Amino acid sequence: METTAREFNQKSSQILAAAARGESITVTKNGVAVARVVPINEEDVPPYPTGPMGEIPLPDLDLPDLTNDEIEETLKGLGA
Template sequence: METTAREFNQNASRILAAAERGERITVTKNGRPVAILSPVGDQDVAPYPTDPMGEDDEAPVFRGGSAVDWAAGRGEYLQGFGA
């Protein structure tokens, strides 16, 4: 089965029901395939993502510390949040 992104948006429950019945659905946008929906079947699927989304060297790193450490450095922590 093939459907457009717009059709999928408007008929998601019907299309997902088709996948549940075993159909494989290709979703297209502007005439080109952008996604494939397929039934889960017997695949072992985690209830939540288990792999990282990727490395981000710019992301702040928070480390534990005592209340004294927090009080002394809170300006530094808050500065990272635009305060």
């Protein structure tokens, strides 16, 4: 299948649906092929999670635990 860049812009959801059905779509601009939309398969999906990373371990900086009031008091002295 072939489509123009303008048509891709106007009908992107239909073109992506065609790719999901297994079609490859070449996108042209001024008659020149500039991109290709192709279906992906399970081998194309990375084997690592692409969602939220969960908790990130932070290094222990051996800093004192401060209460919210202590933090607020410290920040008052820094602000304008």
